Amino acid sequence: GWLERALEIGEVLLSRLGELKAQYPVIGEIRGKGAMIAIELVEPGTKTPNAAAVEALVKHCHQNGVLVLNAGTYANVIRFLPPLVISDEQLNDALDVLEAGLANL
Numbered sequence: 001g002w003l004e005r006a007l008e009i010g011e012v013l014l015s016r017l018g019e020l021k022a023q024y025p026v027i028g029e030i031r032g033k034g035a036m037i038a039i040e041l042v043e044p045g046t047k048t049p050n051a052a053a054v055e056a057l058v059k060h061c062h063q064n065g066v067l068v069l070n071a072g073t074y075a076n077v078i079r080f081l082p083p084l085v086i087s088d089e090q091l092n093d094a095l096d097v098l099e100a101g102l103a104n105l
Contacts, residue, residue: 058070
């Protein structure tokens with residue numbers, strides 16, 4: 001059931017991140033497959049990479065117990081690859097931390 005779980009995690013991530021993208025214009029793009037999803041942060045209203053926002057958001061997540069990876073040629077991408085054994089509750093808790101960080105940008 002690993003493939004099925006990866007797809008389930010991807011659905012949760014895409015749904016929640018899609019909601020956040022609608023609320024926070026700093027999220028320029030959401031991409032990925034299965035449990036490996038990434039968000040690209042930009043200067044709101046543009047396609048200009050926003051590495052400073054990624055740095056602040058990664059720091060916020062780490063300070064609140066959520067490990068995320070920054071990535072991308074312009075250091076403006078956050079990559080998610082949660083373990084397949086993560087519960088939906090834990091995943092949503094982590095996304096709540098991410099949302100709180102976005103609200104503070």
